[in-house]
Amino acid sequence: MLAYITWNVDPILFELGNVRVGWYGLLLASGFLLAYLLFQKMLSKEGFPQQLTDRFAIYTILWTVVGLRLGHCLFYDWAYFQHHLLEIFIPFTQTPQGWQFTGYAGLASHGGVIAIILFVVYFAYKYKINILWLLDRLAIAVPIAAAFVRCGNLMNSEIIGIITDKPWGFIFMQLQGSDECCEPRHPTQLYEAFVYFSLFLFHLWYYFKHTKGKIYAGRTTGILLIVIFTARFFIEFVKKEQVDFEVGMTLNMGQWLSIPFIILGIFCLYYSYKKKLLFVPKQAIDNQKKS
Numbered sequence: 001m002l003a004y005i006t007w008n009v010d011p012i013l014f015e016l017g018n019v020r021v022g023w024y025g026l027l028l029a030s031g032f033l034l035a036y037l038l039f040q041k042m043l044s045k046e047g048f049p050q051q052l053t054d055r056f057a058i059y060t061i062l063w064t065v066v067g068l069r070l071g072h073c074l075f076y077d078w079a080y081f082q083h084h085l086l087e088i089f090i091p092f093t094q095t096p097q098g099w100q101f102t103g104y105a106g107l108a109s110h111g112g113v114i115a116i117i118l119f120v121v122y123f124a125y126k127y128k129i130n131i132l133w134l135l136d137r138l139a140i141a142v143p144i145a146a147a148f149v150r151c152g153n154l155m156n157s158e159i160i161g162i163i164t165d166k167p168w169g170f171i172f173m174q175l176q177g178s179d180e181c182c183e184p185r186h187p188t189q190l191y192e193a194f195v196y197f198s199l200f201l202f203h204l205w206y207y208f209k210h211t212k213g214k215i216y217a218g219r220t221t222g223i224l225l226i227v228i229f230t231a232r233f234f235i236e237f238v239k240k241e242q243v244d245f246e247v248g249m250t251l252n253m254g255q256w257l258s259i260p261f262i263i264l265g266i267f268c269l270y271y272s273y274k275k276k277l278l279f280v281p282k283q284a285i286d287n288q289k290k291s
Contacts, residue, residue: 004184008173011156023155031148032061035141042137046213049283056123060138063119064112071111075253076243109146109232110257116142130279132217132268139224140207143200146228150193161186161238186238195231199224217277218268225265229258 013021036057043053073081073088081088092099120138124131153159157174162185169184176182203220207213236254246252 003167005168005170005187006173007154007157007170007187009155009157011174024152027148027152027155031145034148035145036061038144039137039141042140042207042213046280048281052127052283056134059123060116060119063115067115067118068107068109068112071108071114072106075108075110075257077106079245109149110254110261113261127283129281129283130217132221133279133281135221136215136217136219139220140200140203142224143196143203143228147193147196147200150189150196154187154189154193159189159242160240161188161191162240164238180240185240188235188239191235191238192231195235196228199227214278216272217275217279218272222265222267222269222272225261225268229261229265233258233262 009023011022011024013023013026015021039057040050040053044050069088084094087093116138117135120134121131123129124134150159157172160170160172160175160180163169163183164186165184166186168187170187171182171184173181203223206220207215233255236252236258239252239254241247241252242254
């Protein structure tokens with residue numbers, strides 16, 4: 001029987017001179033790459049032009065990163081960043097010793113989702129593509145990237161849970177010297193990663209085996225929003241507060257932000273079952289005619 005898990009992984013994978021390569025950055029990049037490759041495979045299978053696919057994927061990643069950053073700064077740490085606006089946009093922090101490179105310390109998934117939706121709306125309007133057609137295919141690829149990000153959080157010993165007596169509790173030794181060490185805590189990063197990876201496998205089966213690529217508009221988008229943010233809502237109960245103002249709150253910031261997405265997911269799923277619409281983008285039809 002497990003007697004807790006001692007977790008003492010160095011967040012830095014290796015160093016090349018003054019450049020430090022961390023597990024988090026590697027896993028983040030790997031997750032985005034896998035999501036892109038899957039997304040590209042799906043759209044290619046449906047006859048969507050490669051050039052348009054690449055353009056959409058690149059800008060989606062850029063918008064996601066911007067949204068992740070702004071989400072953290074606006075929702076979780078505005079009290080600090082309202083006086084340090086420049087630090088929102090640059091990977092440096094001002095200290096008494098001067099400017100120091102810290103990377104973008106602080107990302108929030110809710111901001112990333114908002115940014116993705118806004119960009120999809122813009123892209124769909126510009127190229128006259130059905131919004132739900134794009135979102136449904138993106139929803140299949142996104143969970144694998146999210147799972148890799150949470151694994152990166154584990155490697156960084158961040159976004160940890162509250163103290164637990166469960167045998168699978170993690171003792172985060174990298175946090176020595178803080179009050180977050182050295183009691184066993186819920187590995188909330190793994191809880192979320194497990195949900196995301198399971199959803200990813202389900203969506204793969206659903207798209208490639210069950211529907212053969214014919215998805216009713218809003219179906220996978222609705223499933224993704226409901227599953228991810230319902231899981232996030234309940235996991236937050238065993239997650240340590242991310243910021244000081246959450247202490248004592250009945251529902252924390254992550255839970256309040258999850259509720260609108262759950263409602264949106266229910267609407268998408270209802271729409272999908274009610275309307276049962278299938279869309280084929282004009283670009284895909286034209287591309288298939290050319291070939």
